[in-house]
Amino acid sequence: MYYVSMPYKFTFDLSKVSRFFFTEIAKISYQKGLAEKAGRTAQKLIKQFRIQEATGLNVSDAVVLLQDLIEMQARNLLERERFVHTKKRALFLPHCSRKYMDSRCKAVFDSNIPSYVCAHCSPDCSVNRAVSAAEKKGYDVFILPGGSCIPKILKAKNYEGIVGVACGEEIRMSGETLGELGVAGQAVPLIKNGCANTTFSVETLLNTL
Ligand code: SF4
Numbered sequence: 575m576y577y578v579s580m581p582y583k584f585t586f587d588l589s590k591v592s593r594f595f596f597t598e599i600a601k602i603s604y605q606k607g608l609a610e611k612a613g614r615t616a617q618k619l620i621k622q623f624r625i626q627e628a629t630g631l632n633v634s635d636a637v638v639l640l641q642d643l644i645e646m647q648a649r650n651l652l653e654r655e656r657f658v659h660t661k662k663r664a665l666f667l668p669h670c671s672r673k674y675m676d677s678r679c680k681a682v683f684d685s686n687i688p689s690y691v692c693a694h695c696s697p698d699c700s701v702n703r704a705v706s707a708a709e710k711k712g713y714d715v716f717i718l719p720g721g722s723c724i725p726k727i728l729k730a731k732n733y734e735g736i737v738g739v740a741c742g743e744e745i746r747m748s749g750e751t752l753g754e755l756g757v758a759g760q761a762v763p764l765i766k767n768g769c770a771n772t773t774f775s776v777e778t779l780l781n782t783l
């Protein structure tokens with residue numbers, strides 16, 4: 575078992591926030607001159623969707639989180655065209671989104687890859703649903719204990735496109751690795767972090783694959 579440090583110094587849970595919030599983030603990501611505006615836009619959205627009340631985050635942490643989400647979406651858009659033309663693809667899932675983090679999860683960890691291999695023990699496990707859907711589409715799937723495994727996997731296999739689910743900072747770091755290797759990436763953010771029992775939108779992932 576690997577241990578990873580938690581990139582954000584705060585925990586968040588956006589799973590109860592209105593879905594219009596995410597539509598709004600997607601819309602904003604299309605706009606030009608994002609960098610200067612992202613801070614102000616984040617402040618506005620935080621007020622509009624009452625993010626502090628809904629999540630208990632203080633305003634500066636909420637701004638960091640939203641800026642990351644907006645930037646992630648903008649990068650997805652930039653890379654989308656290149657990504658859709660890739661053939662050899664993989665999906666990276668975070669181990670923290672498994673339904674269980676203890677022995678009730680029947681996934682076996684293979685340190686040679688390194689990845690967990692899902693045993694499909696729980697039909698309502700998001701990782702299980704993601705693995706099945708992605709494999710059906712021809713993806714190789716990895717359930718990673720941390721972003722540090724990514725360079726090893728990318729060097730061993732010559733993937734052209736990667737879909738990655740993770741929290742914002744993990745995605746930023748992995749994005750840099752993909753960029754250096756010329757691999758096209760698409761990111762799906764965790765909407766609840768904390769390194770255990772985390773959540774992502776399976777629907778968003780299915781649309782991305
Ligand atoms: S379905 Fe797979 S990932 Fe989810 S708890 Fe079971 S073995 Fe673990």
Ligand code: SF4
Pocket residue numbers: 578579580581668669670671719720721739740741744764767768769770772
């Ligand atoms: S992806 Fe999960 S385990 Fe990794 S740092 Fe983010 S919340 Fe923690």
